[in-house]
Amino acid sequence: MNINKSLKLFEEAKKVIPSVTQTFSKGWTQYPLGTSPIFLERADKGHVWDVDGNEYIDWPMGLGPIILGHNYPTVNEAVSRQMRNGTAFSLPHVLELKLAKRLSEWFPYGEMSRFGKNGSDATAGAVRAARAYTGRELVLCSGYHGWQDWFIGTTTRSAGVPEAVRQLTKTFPYNDLKSLEILLEDNCSKIAAIIMEPIGVEFPVDGYLVGVKELAKKHGAVLIFDECWTGFRLDKKGAYGYFGVEPDMACFGKAIGNGYPISVITGRREIMSIFDKIFYSFTFGGETLSMAAAMAVMDCLETEPVFERIQENGTVLFDGIKNLIDKHDLDGNIRIKGYPARNVMEYSGDAHDGLLIKSVIQEMAIGRGILCGGYHVVTYSHTKEDVDKTLFAYDEIFKTISEQMRQGKLKELLKGKMVSAVFRKA
Ligand SMILES: Cc1ncc(COP(=O)(O)O)c(C=O)c1O
Structure with missing residues (x-):
């Protein structure tokens, strides 16, 4: 996977943007540096594209603001209608x-x-x-x-x-x-x-x-x-x-x-x-564009099976990850919590090991076209295929991690820099 443009822009951005992000959890410390994209450029439905043109299934979904999917038509229409009438x-x-x-x-x-x-x-x-x-x-x-x-x-x-x-x-x-x-x-x-x-x-x-x-x-x-x-x-x-x-x-x-x-x-x-x-x-x-967007979101929640589809796909993803944790004997190291629309993986060993496991999973997932920050936000636009592809990838990743851990060689898997915690453990 080529992320050269991301890494070049990162060097430029370091000079003009402290932390190189407006939101801590989107920053370069949260994905393995060197093997993960830094900048994204485009989004549609449940997918995003980075500045090098790589496509990913998007699971962080902007840290939660997207519920219908990126570029959602009725929201776009409501916003552009309002834009013509004043903001x-x-x-x-x-x-x-x-x-x-x-x-x-x-x-x-x-x-x-x-x-x-x-x-x-x-x-x-x-x-x-x-x-x-x-x-x-x-x-x-x-x-x-x-x-x-x-x-x-x-x-x-x-x-x-x-x-x-x-x-x-x-x-x-x-x-x-x-x-x-x-x-x-x-x-x-x-x-x-x-x-x-x-x-x-x-x-x-x-x-x-x-x-x-x-x-x-x-x-x-x-x-x-x-x-x-x-x-x-x-x-x-x-x-x-x-x-x-x-x-x-x-x-x-x-x-x-x-x-x-x-x-x-x-x-x-x-x-x-x-x-x-x-x-x-x-x-x-x-400001009116966002209120028009909110009205369109509520319309959609009232008239379309948004919640039902999210529940369905989110449950398959949640249960699937849980089964894979069991299948690969990782229940001492990875736990999945939350609910169908938002699940979060927690990693343990000591704090260091937990972050290493998180880093390896994120790096290997990114290599397979899956952007994951350790949690999954399931939207109306994510498809069954997105869920299946993610579970298929986690099956391989968890298998590899489990084998490497048993040999005490997990660290050797990580090519990029280890991620760090936004909040230190007190
Ligand atoms: C539960 C909760 N409350 C408040 C906030 C703050 O929201 P914002 O980052 O939009 O200011 C967040 C952000 O993640 C949150 O998760």
Whole structure:
């Protein structure tokens, strides 16, 4: 496979773009350097092409914003129609009203909505609203919630976040009601919000989400579900649709625009009304192309078997990978978690071995025309053939890895540079 152009552009980009990426998980540290493409150029349906013309089945799918598939016709049409009618207006556009009304039809708790561009806009806005509404400062969170100070200060990438800000957010472990209860009691009447991914890659144990909701209510904290991944994906109506638990507010991003930048904060009127008082305002908040895209995505979800096809192909992929892990005796080293629309492979040994296994799999997959970042985002446009081809490749890859590991020679397989973790283990 020739990736010469990618590598040449990489050298140029290093001089003008710090990290050579706008999104950490898309960067050169996340795929084996030297054997993986750095730059992509074109995308269609479930496939992408790199700058050297190599074609791949795309499994990261832009880190989740694509749910229908790249270059999806009805979204393209809605966006180009809107483009001819204007993109950025001087007063609110009627699409804002249409989308907010539609969200309130989809989500009973979503009585009012505000829009943003990235998931981070939504989570930061929801947290600010919760603080203003409760008059409290502390926030409890579980999962990943974006790049803003209030959250990233809790991670190993907290450089640049003031210590005083870091002290205001505490993390709690998923699926552990007792820990949450202790945190709430230790910080009695100081918690503004509990914000959490309703499901990351683990499913909640029985009663967990309801239990969190009860604890939030008891302690007067606003419950925010961060549905940036789960929204329109775990179920057509996200975690609310799947589990039936209504938060006070929810944040959506990624899939709602099928690749156009839009995020949503939606929630109960009583809390959302606080947006009259806080400042959540930016030039592109009401940008129309992305709202037109969101309406087209919702049309498609309502009228086509999007969810059903994703479930079907996603289940075959999930079960297939699980069987291959067993077949090649890799269950001590690779685990697959998640749900049909989004599965994630976890690798172990010690941290070093896990990253080595990840690197080898990604490198060998890329060599077989499969772009995989260790997880698979299944869209409406991925075909059965895409799934079969991927499983066929993993069968070969897992077999080779298993043999090499048994001989203690896994490292010899890797030709490129080992990938690194975005967040160090604390
Ligand atoms: C659950 C969750 N919340 C929030 C975000 C932040 O979204 P964005 O990167 O669009 O700002 C992400 C991004 O991956 C996410 O996965």
